[in-house]
Amino acid sequence: MFLHMDGARFANAVAALNCAPKAITWEAGVDVLCFGGTKNGLAAGELVIFFKKELSSEFDYRLKQAGQLGSKMRFLAAPWFALLTDNLWLRNAQHANRISRELAPVEGNAVFVRMNDQLVRDLRVRCWHFYKFIEPDIYRLMCSWSLGDQDISKFIADTVALNH
Numbered sequence: 001m002f003l004h005m006d007g008a009r010f011a012n013a014v015a016a017l018n019c020a021p022k023a024i025t026w027e028a029g030v031d032v033l034c035f036g037g038t039k040n041g042l043a044a045g046e047l048v049i050f051f052k053k054e055l056s057s058e059f060d061y062r063l064k065q066a067g068q069l070g071s072k073m074r075f076l077a078a079p080w081f082a083l084l085t086d087n088l089w090l091r092n093a094q095h096a097n098r099i100s101r102e103l104a105p106v107e108g109n110a111v112f113v114r115m116n117d118q119l120v121r122d123l124r125v126r127c128w129h130f131y132k133f134i135e136p137d138i139y140r141l142m143c144s145w146s147l148g149d150q151d152i153s154k155f156i157a158d159t160v161a162l163n164h
Contacts, residue, residue, distance in 0.1 A: 011093035
């Protein structure tokens, strides 16, 4: 049996754990990692990393047969060079995790909060976007690499103002 890691938020995990990527991948028994780029600043794309080369046999063929091969793949691959240069991927994740800690004492970039219906409606009127995660009143707030300090300050101020 092989172990595949869905790495949509892989960068946030590495940043939160303050570890080398290998510590939570191949050293921990992961065989294949899908390293997500869209939640770390890319418009599209993931890197599929095989830690055991033999597992990649026919991968390119299977992608093509499944319709997952972009005809101009170089346009999807090129942004990865910038993201992987000088640890930009890690700095983006560290920033998202830090911003999240301004909302709650969390380790990653996800914050789960209980909000009443009126507060939710009022925040949405002010163009804040989030969704219900668990019924009846738990919402998931995802803090992105692109959020600024002023965004979080504004969200907090709006929440405090509307909650009184």
